[in-house]
Each structure stands twice: as C-alpha cells, then as structure tokens.
Amino acid sequence: MEEALTTWLEVDLGAIQHNYRLLQTISRRPVMAVIKANAYGHGISGVVPALIRAGADWCGVARIEEALDVRRFGSEIRVLVLGYTNPGWVDEAIARDIRFTVFDPATAEAYAMRAQALGRVLRVHIKVDTGMGRLGVLPDEAVEFVRWVTGLRGLEVEGLYTHFARADESDPGPTLEQIRRFDEVVHALTTLGLRPRWVHASNSAAIFNFPQARYDLVRAGIALYGLHPSPETPLPTGFRPAMTLKARLISLKILPPGSGVGYGHRYVTRGRERIGVVAAGYADGMRRVLGNEVLIRGQRVPVLGTPCMDQIIIQLDGVKEAVPGDEVVIFGCQGGACISVEEVAQRWGTINYEVATSMMARLPRIYIEPRNEENG
Numbered sequence: 001m002e003e004a005l006t007t008w009l010e011v012d013l014g015a016i017q018h019n020y021r022l023l024q025t026i027s028r029r030p031v032m033a034v035i036k037a038n039a040y041g042h043g044i045s046g047v048v049p050a051l052i053r054a055g056a057d058w059c060g061v062a063r064i065e066e067a068l069d070v071r072r073f074g075s076e077i078r079v080l081v082l083g084y085t086n087p088g089w090v091d092e093a094i095a096r097d098i099r100f101t102v103f104d105p106a107t108a109e110a111y112a113m114r115a116q117a118l119g120r121v122l123r124v125h126i127k128v129d130t131g132m133g134r135l136g137v138l139p140d141e142a143v144e145f146v147r148w149v150t151g152l153r154g155l156e157v158e159g160l161y162t163h164f165a166r167a168d169e170s171d172p173g174p175t176l177e178q179i180r181r182f183d184e185v186v187h188a189l190t191t192l193g194l195r196p197r198w199v200h201a202s203n204s205a206a207i208f209n210f211p212q213a214r215y216d217l218v219r220a221g222i223a224l225y226g227l228h229p230s231p232e233t234p235l236p237t238g239f240r241p242a243m244t245l246k247a248r249l250i251s252l253k254i255l256p257p258g259s260g261v262g263y264g265h266r267y268v269t270r271g272r273e274r275i276g277v278v279a280a281g282y283a284d285g286m287r288r289v290l291g292n293e294v295l296i297r298g299q300r301v302p303v304l305g306t307p308c309m310d311q312i313i314i315q316l317d318g319v320k321e322a323v324p325g326d327e328v329v330i331f332g333c334q335g336g337a338c339i340s341v342e343e344v345a346q347r348w349g350t351i352n353y354e355v356a357t358s359m360m361a362r363l364p365r366i367y368i369e370p371r372n373e374e375n376g
C-alpha cells in the first residue's frame with residue numbers, strides 16, 4: 001500500500017501508547033487523552049482505538065462533531081467536549097454518553113430543559129476561568145454557580161476544571177496564582193459537600209512542572225504525541241514523537257546554469273545542478289517559506305525557493321544515488337538523521353502544535369502498529 005503512495009503521514013501508534021503509559025506513570029493519575037483537531041493531526045481513526053487498547057478511559061475534544069467521530073471508533077471511552085456546544089445537541093450527547101462543558105447560566109438551563117424533556121440526565125463538567133481569560137466562570141462566582149447547576153434537574157455535575165495559560169514557561173508565578181484561585185474554589189466546594197467527582201487542571205506542561213495541580217485527572221495533548229510543550233518545558237527523556245511526514249521523489253533532472261527554479265524564480269542554478277521534485281507542498285500543510293530542508297537517503301538537502309501547492313524542488317548534487325521513487329522525509333527520521341517537528345515549526349515561524357494540527361485532510365494517515373511487546 002505505502003509503495004503506491006506519493007505523500008503521506010506515518011503515525012507510530014506504538015509511540016502514542018508508550019507516551020500515554022509514561023504520562024500515567026509520571027502523573028499517577030488517570031490521563032484524559034486530548035484528541036481534538038483529529039488527534040493533533042495524527043488521525044482519530046487510528047489514535048482512538050490505540051489509546052483504548054493502551055487502557056485510556058477518558059478523552060477530550062473541542063467540538064461535538066469530534067466527540068461523535070470518537071464514538072465511531074470507540075464506545076468504551078468517556079468523552080468530554082472542552083469547548084461550547086449548542087443545546088440542540090443534547091439528545092445526541094445523552095444517547096452517546098458524551099459530556100459537555102458548562103460555563104454560563106443560560107446554556108446550562110437550556111441543557112437541563114432538554115434533558116428533562118427527554119427524562120434523561122446529561123453529565124457536565126463546570127469550567128472555571130482562573131486566569132486564561134477564555135471560557136469559564138470567574139472564581140468569585142464559581143461556588144454559587146456550581147451550587148445552582150447541581151440543583152438543576154437533568155444535569156449531573158460530574159467534573160470541575162480549569163486551564164493554565166502559562167504552565168510551559170520558566171516563571172512559575174502565573175500558574176501558581178491560577179492554582180491558588182482554583183484551590184480556593186475546590187476547598188469551598190469540599191466544605192459545602194459540593195465537590196464534583198472529577199477535578200482537573202493540568203495540561204502536558206503542568207503535569208511535568210506542577211505536580212501539586214494533578215487533582216483527580218490530568219489532560220494531556222502535546223506530550224501524548226511525543227512533542228515538547230515548549231522550549232522552556234522540554235519533554236523528559238523517554239517520550240517518542242509519533243508523526244512523520246513523507247513524500248516521494250517523483251522527478252529528477254539536470255538543469256543548465258542560470259535556470260530559474262519554481263514560482264518567482266526564487267532560486268537560480270549556479271552551474272549544472274541535479275534537481276529533484278518531491279510530491280509535497282503547502283496544500284499538505286507545509287509553509288510557503290524559504291529555507292526548508294528535507295531528508296533523502298538519510299541526508300539533509302535544501303529545498304530550493306518556496307514550496308508550491310503540491311510540490312517542492314530539492315537540490316540533489318550531494319546525493320548522487322537518489323532515484324525517482326525514493327522516500328523523502330519532511331519531518332521525522334530517516335537512516336539515523338532527524339528533522340524534528342520543533343525544528344520545522346521554528347522555520348515556519350510557529351509552534352509544534354500548529355505544525356501537527358495543520359497537516360491536511362488529503363494526507364493519508366498510515367498507522368504503524370506497535371510491536372508485540374508494546375501491546376501488553
């Protein structure tokens with residue numbers, strides 16, 4: 001199958017399972033696998049079954065459509081929608097055992113009304129904004145809000161959570177302040193007998209940097225995929241990146257000196273040069289910038305000019321043995337050489353999260369199944 005492909009994403013499911021178990025070991029908590037945005041680009045259809053085989057019993061998505069997608073590949077995992085959901089989806093959510101996030105009274109009431117009309121119960125997690133400035137009730141209002149939602153027929157308050165804005169930075173101050181605010185809410189609720197069963201806060205960076213904020217559950221995204229939370233919070237040793245972007249060399253020729261290469265002739269040959277064309281471009285998720293590099297036959301070679309929509313042009317004077325059909329790695333490892341997602345992100349002026357999640361839908365995801373010893 002792979003031999004016939006020209007451009008694809010290889011996803012190492014064994015690496016994801018390994019990283020998942022490592023996160024369980026480090027946090028000593030159940031790990032909610034954050035698999036929004038098509039499992040950070042890795043593909044829900046492969047990642048969800050692999051996580052379930054590794055023992056995952058929680059996952060988090062951004063939207064209801066993603067939650068329904070998860071249900072196509074696994075019925076035995078709890079799914080929490082981390083973003084907003086229109087009340088029109090309550091029937092479907094209850095039928096498929098999907099949890100919603102609640103952070104405002106009008107929406108909570110609409111969820112409750114619909115659940116009551118069905119004679120059923122919707123499980124919800126209440127979000128507190130302790131300093132992200134995004135979704136959530138403010139700490140001052142949180143205790144009263146939890147009390148009120150708990151009293152609504154049709155809703156079961158199963159969880160309470162917050163999200164950190166700066167847990168990946170070297171200054172712990174802002175996160176410690178968020179933890180302090182969240183702790184205050186949790187303690188007040190405990191005193192009142194209103195503490196929900198699942199209290200959670202930590203993203204990947206916080207799992208490593210703030211062990212005191214692990215509560216009942218941690219939510220891991222980027223680390224699950226073997227990618228570093230940030231330069232200030234690199235992964236501990238042992239994590240393995242899961243994603244490799246590959247394409248084939250589809251043409252090879254010698255151009256005479258002074259030939260313009262690609263749109264805008266951003267490169268002009270200096271002498272007789274061996275020029276290769278590779279079937280990957282910005283419509284696969286690359287960025288249209290100068291200075292890209294790729295691996296072929298285990299060697300780094302420069303990309304000439306800027307990527308086109310579906311192709312890049314590479315310089316092969318240093319790799320005489322290259323032939324059409326050769327595998328080219330845009331990021332990942334080949335023959336001992338590696339180009340990390342982080343390196344590419346820096347070149348593209350962004351972060352690894354954006355690189356992974358911007359891998360386009362047209363790329364087939366080829367799943368590498370774990371070796372036997374990893375499956376146990």
Ligand SMILES: Cc1ncc(COP(=O)(O)O)c(C=O)c1O
Pocket residue numbers: 034082163202203204205219220221222223229
């Ligand atoms: C609410 C929430 N929790 C957890 C995560 C996972 O974060 P990370 O990928 O940094 O582990 C995200 C991702 O952005 C999120 O939005």
